[in-house]
Amino acid sequence: MARLKLKEHVINRDWCKGCGICVHFCPKKVLELDSQEKVIAVRPEDCICCKLCELRCPDLAIEVVTIQTNQEAQTDQTTRMSEDD
Amino acid sequence: MAIKDYIRQRYFPQMWCPGCGHGIILNALLRAVDEMGLDKNNIVMTSGIGCSARISGYVDFHSLHTLHGRALAFATGVKLSKPELTLLVPMGDGDALAIGGNHFIHAARRNIDMTAIVMNNRIYGMTGGQYSPLSGYGKKATTAPYTTIDNDFDVVNLSIAAGASFVARSTAYHVLESIDILKKAIQHKGFSVVEILSQCPTYYGRKNKEGDAVSMMEFQKNTTAKLGSKALEKDPTLIPRGIFVDVDAPEYCQEYDKIVERAMKASQNNRVDQTLTTEAGHTCPTP
Known part of the structure; x- marks a missing residue:
């Protein structure tokens, strides 16, 4: 099955207000706030590219840049985590 | 197109407080527009006054930042003169249902083709945390230090009764669901109401001891349930989410x-x- 692979987390430090929503709701605890209360990716190797941090960021400050591991076309939805309760 | 192509980057970082749910609604709305592949030159966003209304300044659509509560009236004017445009009307809870209550019910009654998004944070944030018609009974606010005695509106039931042909509810926490609902609401031909529960950690959260943005979002997750889910069947006190009405009229x-x-x-x-x-x-x- 085609999978998305992480390239990098692009974080706009000028826009991030350190609310911690992405840090708390990351299913793999990839993100943390640094000493300046800005988000950083401390465990990028654990990232599963669900992009929930990107979608829930009120400041549009984080972007999960991905690459496809094979040529099969794939939409974002297939790798998205379930947010159901 | 990337999300950044739909915003006016020169106005960022946006003015909302850290963790404000309105930013998440903006995020969801941009993604809905992006996934639908709409041309930003064919979208008009009108907004009224309040924290929520500032959203029209951040999007790179045609935008009108208008009078308090009158966003729907302006949108009606735009739509009638140029029916081919897509109208998005984000409003706060007070903007939509207190000051703009009459515009809201009559736009719904007319079933004019636009998408009204009620960004419900249950308080007037910009003016200092006064209670709104959606705060609900027994809540604290700057103007209700000993709790409110006003009952709140149920936006969904109100919209259905007023004649809206698409009515849905989601939360800032359920962002994927919000994107999906917003897409359907924009596609719908007729008056669509989407209520998105949002968090105001600065006023509502602080006054009502609901904690920071994260715990308010946990609260949204734990107190709502999808329409037709087992959780809702078991506990009817949960707030239902999903699409309540979707009819052709x-x-x-x-x-x-x-x-x-x-x-x-x-x-x-x-x-x-x-x-x-x-x-x-x-x-x-x-x-």
């Missing part, structure tokens, strides 16, 4: 076009009648 602009056609036909007939009478008058002079 005569749309206002289309009906208006029909009236124009009818009036043109009638005036044409009148003209023909008049000419006939005048001609008759000429050909048959009275003796």
Whole structure:
């Protein structure tokens, strides 16, 4: 099955207000706030590219840049985590 | 197109407080527009006054930042003069249902094709945390230090009763669901109401001891349930989420076009009648 692979987390430090929503709701605890209360990716190797941090960021400050591991076309939805309760 | 192509980057970072749910609604709305592949030159966003209304400044669509509560009235004007445009009308809870309550119910009654997004954070944030008609009974606010005694509106039931042909509810926490619902609401031909529960950690959260943005979002997750889910069946006190109404009903602009056609036909007939009478008058002079 085609999978998305992480390239990098692009974080706009000028826009991030350190609310911690992405840090708390990351299913793999990839993100943390640094000493300046800005988000950083401390465990990028654990990232599963669900992009929930990107979608829930009120400041549009984080972007999960991905690459496809094979040529099969794939939409974002297939790798998205379930947010159901 | 990337999300950044739909915003006016020069106004960022946006002015909302850290963790404000309105930013998440903006995020969801941009993604809905992006996934639908809409041309930003065909979208008009009108907004009123309040924290929520500032959203129209951040999007790179045609935008109108208008009078308090009157976003829907301006949107109606735009839509009637240019029905081919897509109208997005984000409003706060007070903007939509206190100051703009009358505009809201009548836009719903007319079933005019636009998407009203009620960004419900249950408080007037910008002016210092006064309680709103959606705060609910027994809540604290700057103007209700000993709790409110006002009951709140149920936006969903109100919209259904007023005649909206698409009514849905989601939360800032359920962002994927919000994107999905917003897409359907924009596609829907007629008046669509999407209530998105949002968090105001600065006023509502602080006054009501609901903690920071994260715990308010946990609260959204734990106190709501999808329509038709087992969780909702087991505990009916949970707030239902999902699409409540999605029906086809005569749309206002289309009906208006029909009236124009009818009036043109009638005036044409009148003209023909008049000419006939005048001609008759000429050909048959009275003796």
